[in-house]
Amino acid sequence: MTTIIIQARMSSTRLPGKILKNLAGKPMLWHVVNRCRKAKNIDRVILATTTEPGDDAVEKFCRENGVDYYRGSLSDVLDRYYQAAKKYNLKEDDIVVRVTCDCPLIDPAVIDMCINEFRKNKYDYISNVVPGERTWPRGLDTEVVSFRALEMAHKDADDNYSREHVMPYIWGNKNGKFVVGPMIKAPAEYAKKYRLTVDYPEDFELMEKIYRKFYVPGTIIDTKEVIKFLGDNPELLRINDYREEEMSKRIIESLNK
Secondary structure (H helix, E strand, O other), rough: OOOEEEOOOOOOOOOOOHHHHHOOOHHHHHHHHHHHHHOOOOOOEEEEEEEOOOHHHHHHHHHOOOOOOEEEOOOOOHHHHHHHHHHOOOOOOOEEEEEEEOOOOOOOOHHHHHHHHHHHHOEEEEEOOOOOOOOOOEEEOEEEEEEHHHHHHHHHHOOHHHHOOOOOOHOOOOOOOEEEEOOOOOOOOOOOOEEOOOOOHHHHOOOOHHHHHHHOOOOOOHHHHHHHHHHOOHHHHOOEEEEHHHHHHHHHHHOOO
């Protein structure tokens, strides 16, 4: 069993309510879920949200769209992920794929690529994010982990950063408990340092332009086409590129705490 668990909440500090903002006639979260469901190697998509009152809207979205969901801790996201997996009876040898809700161009082909690498090499964890220097656009982040490793992390991780960000205890592997694969590097057609995530208003502005140009109801946008289009129209990248510098600095600071 291979399950994608999408991390989602309404209380974003930089763009509150972003996950249900209208993008080409649908909530942005709808696009994320629909794109994840297109991956060939997955059996189920679960949405892990919080018990905060603001996330009643997320539960409503799930009920209306037939999406499996779990509501748990706001701050202990590792527990939320683990409890979501437990609710749907994942077992030791099952696979969990971590995706976040702010990636409306998450690529099912990239998800499949990461799952294939995981299965082929029998890792406990592999991703296209760490360890090493990022080679993919931000917004295509895919982490694949065994349920066994997730359960061990849930039991043993005791620092706030690991509990909030789910996977650092596993990929950090300080005690050598896990088999962590090398970061999956981007093929040439993907290898750009673009922001294809939605964290700030400028990110959503760019995404609206992309969806207006490419989205056709009943299909999903080809991420590679978007990357090529942005390379041919670099003025669009200036809408949000300075935000990438800010985010990279913030991530480095949090890791060094």
